[in-house]
Amino acid sequence: MDNLKKTRLYDAHIKYGGKLIEFARWMLPVQYEGIIEEHEAVRNAAGLFDVSHMGEIKATGKDAFNFVQNLVTNDISVLEDNQVIYTFMCYENGGVVDDLLVYKFNKEDYLLVINASNVEKDFQWMLENKMNYEVELKNISEEISEVALQGPKAQEILQTLTAFNLDDIKFFYCRRDVVIDGIKCLVSRTGYTGEDGFEIYTNNEDITKIWNSILEAGKTYGVKPAGLGCRDTLRFEAALPLYGNEISKDITPLEAGLGFFVKLNKKSFIGKEALVRQKEEGLKRKLVGFEMNERGIPRHGYEVTSNGENIGFVTTGYMSPTLKKNIGLALIDSKYTELGTEIDILIRNKSVKAKVISKKFYSKNYKK
Incomplete structure (x- = not known):
């Protein structure tokens, strides 16, 4: 396992008794106390996940909107500034390159959050489909660390660490200027568990302080560090797809029952013709x-x-x-x-x- 990547929270996982496994070429905790205990903590109180392995791509420039709109299946024209949308990138045949979150800061500034196992492939796909768009693409995955605080007590816990009123971040919205325990973070009301919660992005150097502060502040609320094991059981119960399982290069979003995130009335996007045909012919x-x-x-x-x-x-x-x-x-x-x-x-x-x-x-x- 020596050649695997470690997040900046590796020492914290050891400290909290994390059982480490290989996932998408990263060394990550599958569990700490136990999958059932961590799963129930998220459903009833809160769990804190290290998701620093996720990929982040910046798309900026005059044609950033047009580029992203053509790249993904959902309609980003409906987004307000600081809003987030779930969507897919598809191949021409309708199979899925990846599922992702698109963060819109303004019409010339987007953040695309992609799956760890697909970072290189996805970034290459974006570069290949850059065409004549005036857009700069930058893979900042190595510069960013991220934790997810999920569960019904997530807001109460995080609010103790910030003067920012978290009620102001609605579901699937974000803010880039939230100061948590003295550290400036990007915070979005998103997650992968079926519960309320936040995903918190910051610089690599600051993530350990954020992690420790949240676990300390959440002690009286029942927060637990949570691993990949319960991340999978939680998302599965909420019927949220996992790339490589419910969606893949061989499984289209329509077959997966995720047509809501595929706007076939959009002028164009990669894979549209194949998906229109699949819908017309019947699944x-x-x-x-x-x-x-x-x-x-x-x-x-x-x-x-x-x-x-x-x-x-x-x-x-x-x-x-x-x-x-x-x-x-x-x-x-x-x-x-x-x-x-x-x-x-x-x-x-x-x-x-x-x-x-x-x-x-x-x-x-x-x-x-």
């Missing part, structure tokens, strides 16, 4: 939720069958810590996607019965 496969009727935990990649015939595969599956049920998401043949349809999950070469249910496993608790 041959769709992402569904399912619940196990028999014992067994479904896992990513497990085969889904009906009457012995392969109809798709599990994209994510867990014993849900909140629902206390074995549930999953699967991409399957559209003929089998009606709620209540019985399907089989192949677990260690044995067919285990399941049924199709709504993907809305957990009601999101965002502060609008």
Whole structure:
């Protein structure tokens, strides 16, 4: 593991008993106290995540708006200054390059936050599609560290460390001038857990102070440091997609049930023609939720069958810590996607019965 990258919070993870694993060429904590304990802390109080491995690309210049608008599936023309939007970059065939957040500071200044595993690929894709746009693209991923404070007590905790009124940051908005414990930060009301919370970006040198200050301030509120393990169970319960699972170069946003973030009435964007065609022809496969009727935990990649015939595969599956049920998401043949349809999950070469249910496993608790 010596050749893996470490975030500036590596020593803090060791101090708090983090169990480190390799993720996207980074050494990151999968858990501290335990996945269930950390998951429940986020649902009931707050959890603090190191997400410094995420990638950040700046897009600035006269044509920054036109460049980003052509690059992504969502419509950034609706954004106000300091607003954030969730979207996809797609290949010409409609497959997903990556999912990302676009932060608009003004019409000539955007920040694109991308997945750690895709930073080099994504940045190359952006450069290849820069064309004649007058826009400067800069990969600042190595200069920025980021933590995510998530949970119903997140605002109360963070408010003790800043004079800035956090009520002024609405859901999916941001501010670049929030001073937390003496350190200037970019703070957005965004996250990946289905709970209210904030993502906090600052310079590498200052992130350890931010981390320690939040954990100290949050002691009486029940905050816990949280790892990648519960990050995945939390986002899964909230039916939030993971690149490489629910979306990929081989799975379009429409197949994943994420058409809301694909504005086909937009004048143009990369992949539009393929996605328009896919919608017109009808989806041959769709992402569904399912619940196990028999014992067994479904896992990513497990085969889904009906009457012995392969109809798709599990994209994510867990014993849900909140629902206390074995549930999953699967991409399957559209003929089998009606709620209540019985399907089989192949677990260690044995067919285990399941049924199709709504993907809305957990009601999101965002502060609008």
